[in-house]
Structures are given as structure tokens and as C-alpha cells.
Amino acid sequence: MQLLKFMEAVDLATKPETERATLLCFYHYKEDGETAFTMANISLWLEECNFSKPNSSRLKEHLTKGKGKSFRPSKTIKGAIEFVPAVLQSLERDFGDLLTDTVTIESHDELIEEAKFCGKRPFLTRLIQQINFTYGNNCFDACAVLMRRLFEVLLVLSYQNKGIEADITKPDGSHKMLEGIVKDAVQNKTLGIPARISKNFDAFREVGNNSAHSITYTAGKLDIDNIARDYRVMMEDLYNRAGLM
Incomplete structure (x- = not known):
């Protein structure tokens, strides 16, 4: 699924920064197989979506600490973060079908109008x-x-x-x-x-x-x-x- 279509489907522009970051990580988890996320990548993904560059340390704290945290320190990559298993299951339930579409064909007049x-x-x-x-x-x-x-x-x-x-x-x-x-x-x-x-x-x-x-x-x-x-x-x-x- 194209990133722009995913952004529109989840109404990313209306979400707070922490939820935007979480959804973008989920997108790259599904599309690219990413399981560990660096703050540098998360910051880059937000900017690629035309959102403001975040304060990485503050965003990381919001993502990994507190009762509603979505991430925990990665077990494989130092300094990176990974999904809390229960949060990943919740994202799969709520948004997984968007990224496992077996019907839609992405085409744009490449050969035939x-x-x-x-x-x-x-x-x-x-x-x-x-x-x-x-x-x-x-x-x-x-x-x-x-x-x-x-x-x-x-x-x-x-x-x-x-x-x-x-x-x-x-x-x-x-x-x-x-x-x-x-x-x-x-x-x-x-x-x-x-x-x-x-x-x-x-x-x-x-x-x-x-x-x-x-x-x-x-x-x-x-x-x-x-x-x-x-x-x-x-x-x-x-x-x-x-x-x-």
C-alpha cells in the first residue's frame, strides 16, 4: 500500500505526534519488515509525511514510558525501540487489513488510459x-x-x-x-x-x-x-x- 493512501486511510494528519509515530512504525513493520525502530528513522518518516521534525528525546520518552506506552527498548538493536506485543496485536486488529489488501491494484494509466x-x-x-x-x-x-x-x-x-x-x-x-x-x-x-x-x-x-x-x-x-x-x-x-x- 502506498504511504499516502495509508495516511489518508488512518487520517494521520489529525493524530497527535506519538500516535503518528506509532502508526508510521506499524506501516513500515508491515510493508518493509521493520521490527526495531531508531528515533532517526521515526523522525525521518514524520518529515517525509510533511510533519514537523520532532524533538527525538521527548518523543522517545512519550513512546516508551508511562501507562499507555507503545514501545519498549529493542532486544536486538542498541538504542532502538520495538513494539510492546499487546500494542502490536491491537494495531494488527485495527489496521492490519489495510496493509494486507489482496484486491486493490495500484495502477495509474501507465499504458492504458x-x-x-x-x-x-x-x-x-x-x-x-x-x-x-x-x-x-x-x-x-x-x-x-x-x-x-x-x-x-x-x-x-x-x-x-x-x-x-x-x-x-x-x-x-x-x-x-x-x-x-x-x-x-x-x-x-x-x-x-x-x-x-x-x-x-x-x-x-x-x-x-x-x-x-x-x-x-x-x-x-x-x-x-x-x-x-x-x-x-x-x-x-x-x-x-x-x-x-
Whole structure:
């Protein structure tokens, strides 16, 4: 979870200094595996959040002394402090779910414009967010495979919206492989995809195929960038044919 989102979720700006310090330590405990905290780090974390630099000795006293103390001297690092076990359990109960989110995908238009293409169908939104996240985090093989999947999904939705899904359905009721769908799509008069768009279909398919099936191949940023503009044009066209725009 990004620090800014954590700050907003716990309303950090309204908290007193000792509670801010405690919550920031908990954040770094969950995100970075920190178990012992130096006052230098705590001071730095507060400043990074645009709070005033604390009086370290006074803050340490407030954190480690008194009936409501949250920390005790570290057993492993001299001069550092660590959570009182009961306090850590309480923080886990109250805030742990914020930092163990298995649903939210942090993406920000890294490759595909989310404001334009997300929000139509939940499964499309999640695919687009995953594409953006993997591209932004240099996971280009994962990005390529996801792009291939989104391409296939948009083709199927377009066939469904045009009432011609039978053209890509096998006798057992399942859809043809993507190669077969593309072969039909480039010449299907009812679907009506212009050649300037369909000429790139094999390129979209091959980028994903290489990442999914080649033993020695690994995708790089350029492999994605080389098809990005044509891919976006394809998306807009198929969104319209699928009745999503």
C-alpha cells in the first residue's frame, strides 16, 4: 500500500505526534519488515509525511514510558525501540487489513488510459489495471500475456454484441483458440473491422504468445511500446463494436 493512501486511510494528519509515530512504525513493520525502530528513522518518516521534525528525546520518552506506552527498548538493536506485543496485536486488529489488501491494484494509466476504458465491466477494469501495474513495474512478460488476454476478451465481446458468437464457437460450445478467432475477425463482414486495425491483430497475439510459450524469450519494454499505439486504437474500435462505448 502506498504511504499516502495509508495516511489518508488512518487520517494521520489529525493524530497527535506519538500516535503518528506509532502508526508510521506499524506501516513500515508491515510493508518493509521493520521490527526495531531508531528515533532517526521515526523522525525521518514524520518529515517525509510533511510533519514537523520532532524533538527525538521527548518523543522517545512519550513512546516508551508511562501507562499507555507503545514501545519498549529493542532486544536486538542498541538504542532502538520495538513494539510492546499487546500494542502490536491491537494495531494488527485495527489496521492490519489495510496493509494486507489482496484486491486493490495500484495502477495509474501507465499504458492504458483508465478514465476512458475502465468502469465498463468489472473484469475489464481489473485486466486493464493489471496491465498498467505490470508495465509500470517492469513485468513485461506478464504485461504481454495480459494484453493478449484483454485482446481476446474484447474480440469475443464484439462477436457477442453483434449476435455472431456462433462464428467463433466450436461444436462443443467453447470458443476457438485466439488464432482461429483472429482468422475469422479479419474477414468477418458482420463484425466489420477495418483492415488498418485488423492488420495488427497477429502482432498483439504474437507478443503474448512469445511471453507465454517461448522457453528462452523474455519481453522488454520496447516489445510493449512497439505495439502500444496500435493496441490503444484497437481497444477503442472493439469497445465500440462490443457496445461498451
